[in-house]
């Protein structure tokens with residue numbers, strides 16, 4: 001933790017960027033989601049439009065298709081999107097970091113620009129039926145041959161695999177070594193023979209996550225990311241960035257709902273049940289603290305620091321914000337509980353997953369206790 | 380301040396704080412006076428007295444955090460950071476006839492319940508002077524921005540055994556010093572909220588650190604209590620809350636240096652609301668980890684609890700802030 005003054009960025013520079021972005025938005029109206037258009041498909045159209053204006057990957061180096069600016073700039077754009085009720089920045093930052101850190105120059109040069117442009121859509125094939133929190137217990141195996149691997153196994157909870165072209169896949173490449181040294185990472189095109197993607201229905205009715213069956217799928221050596229055994233550190237980098245407050249489009253979504261609650265508090269002054277006004281105030285505090293926290297992380301990370309175990313703090317703060325926000329929203333808009341489903345109630349159901357995906361809240365606490373507080377491990 | 384200069388000041392302050400930390404709840408008046416004199420020698424009252432100030436708000440907030448880390452009886456917040464800022468904001472309005480009724484080393488005056496005084500200044504009897512060690516007068520800002528100097532009465536009891544609070548004698552002479560314009564008033568409120576919050580953040584962070592160290596050493600059932608997952612999760616949750624408080628106050632401090640006062644005031648209110656609840660939660664958690672020892676008079680725990688509990692009521696309570704923040708901003 002830093003105990004010296006932080007630089008939260010030059011407001012003038014960021015204001016200029018915001019100004020340019022607003023001007024661009026004025027010329028590029030938000031696309032409308034078509035009836036029956038699945039959300040991921042709609043988001044991809046939005047992603048491509050944003051990219052065409054140069055608003056994706058602001059903090060990615062120019063040679064890989066980004067703008068070579070800082071995370072502060074990307075966060076400023078996120079804020080602007082939130083303010084005009086647009087969907088957030090596509091959530092690709094954590095995948096981009098995995099490639100930046102572990103990919104070969106060839107992979108970075110070929111894959112990153114396509115990822116930023118929304119030409120390739122990626123999913124994350126880490127979890128398995130028997131390996132959730134205990135990710136190291138995965139059993140999907142990639143058997144080595146001359147120049148390639150054959151992969152057998154099953155992945156579970158692979159979000160949006162049915163809309164993705166590529167999967168960042170983890171598989172064991174050595175049965176004799178301990179898990180943390182024997183897991184490797186691969187780029188798997190999902191149209192490969194032997195790959196079956198089966199969507200699962202989520203509690204809110206959405207078909208977000210999938211099962212992924214891998215029956216002797218051939219993966220080339222050149223499709224491995226990093227060396228054999230680099231899969232574990234790569235996974236840790238990925239989840240650290242995934243948990244990181246800066247790297248998700250969530251924050252701007254929260255901001256919209258918080259404003260909706262405040263407006264409702266204002267319009268229904270005197271009608272809201274006792275205590276609900278304070279609960280709304282608490283949601284404002286949670287949200288603003290999260291924004292301040294994200295800014296502080298950016299300020300701390302400007303020196304090129306990479307995400308580490310402190311992202312577990314970020315994840316828990318994000319979870320607190322999201323879950324309390326939707327709990328409160330249902331109290332302020334109780335009619336949503338009796339509606340058709342979807343909408344706010346669907347989002348409420350999804351907020352329950354916040355303490356599960358990307359590592360459960362208990363796992364985040366374990367990480368903080370062991371890796372930040374250095375508490376002894378016990379039985 | 381240059382980065383290096385700030386580190387020098389901070390380290391100087393840290394040695395002071397280690398040397399003068401209260402070793403028990405019963406600090407003798409002579410010890411308190413000696414600590415305050417040593418603090419005075421550091422000259423921190425000058426940091427915000429001049430225009431432009433010698434230190435940024437962020438730097439002052441970090442010093443306030445340091446002050447909160449140790450059980451200290453000294454008035455850094457009231458006499459060195461808050462009152463001088465107020466005199467600076469008054470600028471040429473501040474008369475320099477000596478000795479004014481608010482003394483040469485004023486602290487600030489608050490409502491009797493420690494909140495911002497927001498009643499007409501015709502009732503100075505309702506005031507208390509807050510953080511009084513070494514102070515010889517107090518400054519009071521009312522909600523219309525007018526600033527008055529008031530004199531000090533006898534000590535007034537408070538749950539916080541470290542912080543000196545004195546009554547303001549009813550009918551004591553008070554004199555008008557000037558008035559803050561609306562922007563300066565917002566700045567003042569934001570600044571006071573941030574500095575007070577920062578001290579509480581320092582206290583909470585330090586108390587968690589101490590309980591983590593205790594959990595590493597203390598053994599039960601043949602192993603360190605810090606190896607039990609139930610204890611680990613308590614401390615992890617406390618850590619998250621400390622981080623939340625830290626982010627909110629540091630950001631609010633930065634806003635005071637860089638953003639318009641309206642933005643800074645909102646950020647400061649958010650910070651105080653977070654700190655009011657979370658710092659207290661953190662101290663309760665730490666006390667649980669310490670077990671029985673933290674329930675004794677001799678242990679520091681109650682000093683932290685008392686400081687944070689009264690701190691959460693100081694300037695603005697959670698209830699005040701949450702209802703204010705629930706309203707949409709007038710300008711967006």
Ligand SMILES: Cc1cc2nc3c(=O)[nH]c(=O)nc-3n(C[C@H](O)[C@H](O)[C@H](O)COP(=O)(O)OP(=O)(O)OC[C@H]3O[C@@H](n4cnc5c(N)ncnc54)[C@H](O)[C@@H]3O)c2cc1C
Pocket residue numbers: 123124125126127128129131132133134156157158159160208209353356357358359360361362363366
């Ligand atoms: C909406 C959603 C999207 C997801 N997307 C993806 C994705 O795209 N790609 C992917 O790979 N995975 C994805 N996941 C999977 C997610 O990472 C796992 O669900 C998560 O890691 C938990 O694993 P599990 O479900 O097997 O639960 P389990 O690991 O079985 O946990 C069950 C309970 O036991 C607790 N527990 C387990 N171990 C410990 C321990 N050591 N200490 C204390 N408590 C413990 C957990 O906290 C939890 O409460 C997604 C999950 C959800 C809900």
